Amino acid sequence: MSLQQLKSEAASLPEEQRRELIGYLLSLKRKTDSAYWDKIEGKIADKDPSHWVGEAELDDALRLNEPAP
Numbered sequence: 918m919s920l921q922q923l924k925s926e927a928a929s930l931p932e933e934q935r936r937e938l939i940g941y942l943l944s945l946k947r948k949t950d951s952a953y954w955d956k957i958e959g960k961i962a963d964k965d966p967s968h969w970v971g972e973a974e975l976d977d978a979l980r981l982n983e984p985a986p
Contacts, residue, residue, distance in 0.1 A: 918926075927938055947954050963969075976982050 927935060930938065960968075970978070
């Protein structure tokens with residue numbers, strides 16, 4: 918299966934299954950990139966609201982607002 922086929926399949930999943938897939942992919946990244954997770958954990962621990970990212974900003978950053986290919 919090609920990457921494009923995987924993307925198309927992922928785009929057609931119901932939201933709950935997409936979230937599960939995202940969690941799975943992040944768990945794979947965690948296993949292979951500890952420096953990335955150190956940075957993420959630091960951001961999660963940051964209690965200063967001026968450093969927080971809103972849901973809309975996060976969706977934009979992750980390109981969740983883009984139409985499916």
